[in-house]
Amino acid sequence: MDVASFLQQCGIGITSGVFLGLMAVGYTLVYGTVGLIHFAHGDVVMLGGCLALAILSFLVPLPVAPVTGCLAVILAALCSGLFCGCLNVCIDRFVYRPLRDAPPLSPLVSAIGVSFVLMNVGLVWIGPTDRAFPEIFLASTRSVGGISFLMADLLVLAISVPPLLCLYILLRQTRFGRSLRSIAAITRATARSGEAGKLIGTTFFISGFLGGVASVAAGIHATTINYQMGHQMGLYALTAAVLGGIGSVPGAIVGGLVVGLLRAISVAVLGPRWAMASVFLVLIVFLAFRPQGIYGKSKTRAGQR
């Protein structure tokens, strides 16, 4: 593989890494506040993709001018973000909140149950086969210095990066961000107080919103969606969150980029059918040497269990 095609694969990897990072942030935020792996997140994202598909096929029935197309995509991303955010808040309110002081594995089973229900809804909504996502740029490419890249991938970056910047500002500069960063220290008992409840709700909304944006980005990147894409992407995003150190937001983004790059490179070198195995192998080997992930805090020896 020569340098140019390597860089091209890196470009693809970074693009997919950015939206995987968006999803991974969703996992990591929820884990950081309620200490739960939100297994249904991938399927929430999948439903967001279904909604975006419906909106885009309504708005962009025929090939249109790129500018209009881009606006439609941004509108779809906002809508599906709001939808996923509200869905996530509802899931938290009706499924997870009653289980705040149940044994730790019970919410996990509920999360799996929610995931099954959502996957079934997606199956009934868009059917069992792949559905084509409306293509705005019809696979047009630009080439800079011998490296060609898809215009669609630029669009993916354009809709995924701003939410990440907003999240950064939100977490660093606002009172909400400070409370959110401190809530990791809050024990399960205090998570039932009103203030913490609101904070948890907001966290679920943000994680859902980012997931909704990620679903549109993923649809544009892959050009198709299906009802199992949430499961697939969810596994990758969860890997990214764990690789970065679950609970850490920068870790999730870095993890997403690493997983995206790994996947793109292994697709290019070994072929697509080995992509998932190589990503997980790297994860297992990495965790064997650094059990807390890239950004995770190392525990003391006694607590390391």
Place this chain on the structure above:
Amino acid sequence: MNLYQNFLAYFLHCSSCFLHWSKRNWETPVFTVLALAPLFHSAFAGGLGGQITSVFIICIAALGLNVMVGFTGLLHLGIASFFGLGGLFLAILTVPMNPLEIGFLAAVLVSVGITAMIGTLLGSPTLRLRGDYLAIVTLGFGEVVRVLFLNLENVTGGTQGLGPVPPPGFGVFITGIDLGREFVVDSRWFYYLSLIMLFFAVMFVRILEKSSLGRAWIAVREEPLAAATIGISVAKVRLSAFTIAAAIAGLAGCLSVASIGTTGDPNAFGFNRSVAILCAVIIGGLGSVPGTLVGVTILFGFDIVVIPLVDAWMQRLQSQVFEINLFALGSWRLALVGIALIVVMRFRPVGLIPSRRFAAELQEAQQ
């Protein structure tokens, strides 16, 4: 670990418990009914027997998972991969196209041994990991195994699976009856084989639970640091749980492959199957043997036995009575399972039949 010296004594003790009827002893009535049922209904010789056999087999795998998640408190999201590995090794050792073709019993022993070894190999580098990280590693391992199954076609047969696996007793003649042929023709043979294996698995897990190793598992689950201070080697105890879970799941995989006759589509050993077995264990009650069996019976019994029956009934109803397309239950089965999981966890967060220890803890917390 004086488990191995006391093993025989425990077994004798439990067998004697088994023979004496008592209120706590649920195994006698359950296994008696299950053993007698095929004598009274001919449907067990056909499709229904096969379906119930597969529920038994999943029960065995779930018992293995219960050792890890319930007793030792290690979250395992890749149990189906060990199920698949056990079956794959059995198929490799017995299919006619491979040169080995060893007998069924030897093949089962060897493949359970290899699966246990793989479990140990996965366990040893990951013992340092905290709960959720371990869960992700086992999940990843499960996916890696599935992808290997799909891609190493010349060893595993790819999506087609490896087969045909000769049934147990193939080529053995007892008073002129070909035992192998009997296994293929009458599904009651596999019904009894898996029932007996399930019985042994239940006994084995109960014996382990009462042994010093089982108490060490529970000590490590409750508080690893405290367990370490009283001289329990946390790493060794966890590793033993890994090994035993893998071995039991491997045994279940062997039975499954033998009863179906092929390893089948590797996607059946993926994340979904692992998660379904985990859900069955948790809704039944973590660390509780009868709970595990009840959980699997409800979840997989619904999926394997009830759904096809209801669908067939719906179709008959539809063709006889209504012209319109009736709401097919099969297309909503996933959502039904999901809602069941949510509802059970909402109203019984410790599971349907919690182990005595969990139940006591819950009462304490409520008072």
